[in-house]
Amino acid sequence: MLVIQNLYKHFGDIKAIDGLALTVNIGEILVLMGPSGCGKSTTIRTINRLIEPDQGTILFHDTNILTLNPDELQKIRKRIGFVFQHFNLISRLTAQENVMLGLVMSGMDRDTARNKANEALTKVGMERNLHQKPAQLSGGQQQRVGIARALAYEPELMMWDEPTASLDPILVREVLVVMEELARYRASTMIVVTHELSFALRVADRIVLMDKGKIVEEGKPSQVFVNPTSAIGQKYQELIEYQINTTAKSLSGEK
Ligand SMILES: Nc1ncnc2c1ncn2[C@@H]1O[C@H](COP(=O)(O)OP(=O)(O)OP(=O)(O)O)[C@@H](O)[C@H]1O
Ligand SMILES: [Mg+2]
Numbered sequence: 498m499l500v501i502q503n504l505y506k507h508f509g510d511i512k513a514i515d516g517l518a519l520t521v522n523i524g525e526i527l528v529l530m531g532p533s534g535c536g537k538s539t540t541i542r543t544i545n546r547l548i549e550p551d552q553g554t555i556l557f558h559d560t561n562i563l564t565l566n567p568d569e570l571q572k573i574r575k576r577i578g579f580v581f582q583h584f585n586l587i588s589r590l591t592a593q594e595n596v597m598l599g600l601v602m603s604g605m606d607r608d609t610a611r612n613k614a615n616e617a618l619t620k621v622g623m624e625r626n627l628h629q630k631p632a633q634l635s636g637g638q639q640q641r642v643g644i645a646r647a648l649a650y651e652p653e654l655m656m657w658d659e660p661t662a663s664l665d666p667i668l669v670r671e672v673l674v675v676m677e678e679l680a681r682y683r684a685s686t687m688i689v690v691t692h693e694l695s696f697a698l699r700v701a702d703r704i705v706l707m708d709k710g711k712i713v714e715e716g717k718p719s720q721v722f723v724n725p726t727s728a729i730g731q732k733y734q735e736l737i738e739y740q741i742n743t744t745a746k747s748l749s750g751e752k
Contacts, residue, residue: 501556502553504550526703537707542658545574578652582660595631620648623642656688660689701718
């Protein structure tokens with residue numbers, strides 16, 4: 498579905514993406530991980546050209562996104578959903594209106610848009626909060642509205658950029674549960690940037706590890722986190738072992 502080749506992006510002296518190549522198959526759940534600043538956000542933002550890369554090819558079903566004119570790009574963007582770390586909801590609109598807004602702006606009639614919004618909000622467990630404004634919702638609920646906004650387009654590809662990173666730990670879980678549920682449907686292909694190791698372990702078909710603008714390792718979670726070949730992979734493996742050991746120790750009352 499998606500084939501990225503030879504992708505480069507620099508900001509001044511910084512090589513944010515440095516010759517990246519990546520293929521994503523239909524229905525696949527891909528989790529992109531790596532240290533802060535390694536280029537994860539830049540990479541996924543180039544896919545719908547929120548960031549224009551310097552060079553490369555991004556084929557989405559054989560169409561090169563990087564050569565599309567603005568009208569064509571607009572059409573393709575509707576097939577690609579994006580969930581951000583900061584939900585960017587409009588404060589004077591209700592949950593339902595926030596989800597409807599983009600649909601109506603893209604020419605859908607209000608009744609159809611309202612039905613689609615309600616359907617998407619139901620999928621994220623927000624059917625009882627349709628008429629609440631962002632200030633009346635918790636952070637987790639606001640992010641679920643953000644997810645519904647992307648889902649309402651029924652995108653073929655969903656991209657997630659650290660969707661739980663702005664939430665307090667208690668609220669993280671409710672958003673991860675929704676994400677896992679969506680992943681289980683496999684209604685769309687997913688590229689998820691996250692630092693949530695347990696989500697990556699349970700849900701990913703493939704883990705892709707980046708470092709300094711390049712992909713340094715990829716494979717099934719059982720391979721990447723158990724027999725890593727890269728330095729970054731080894732760091733994640735150590736982190737998982739540390740978490741398992743400390744949890745086991747605290748359960749057994751050991752210090
Ligand atoms: N608009 C920008 N202007 C200048 N430098 C940028 C810009 N966006 C990103 N960078 C730089 O490009 C590199 C890659 O950034 P990017 O945001 O893609 O990293 P990331 O892997 O998403 O990190 P994090 O886990 O912290 O979100 C970093 O060194 C960052 O400082
Ligand atoms: Mg980022």
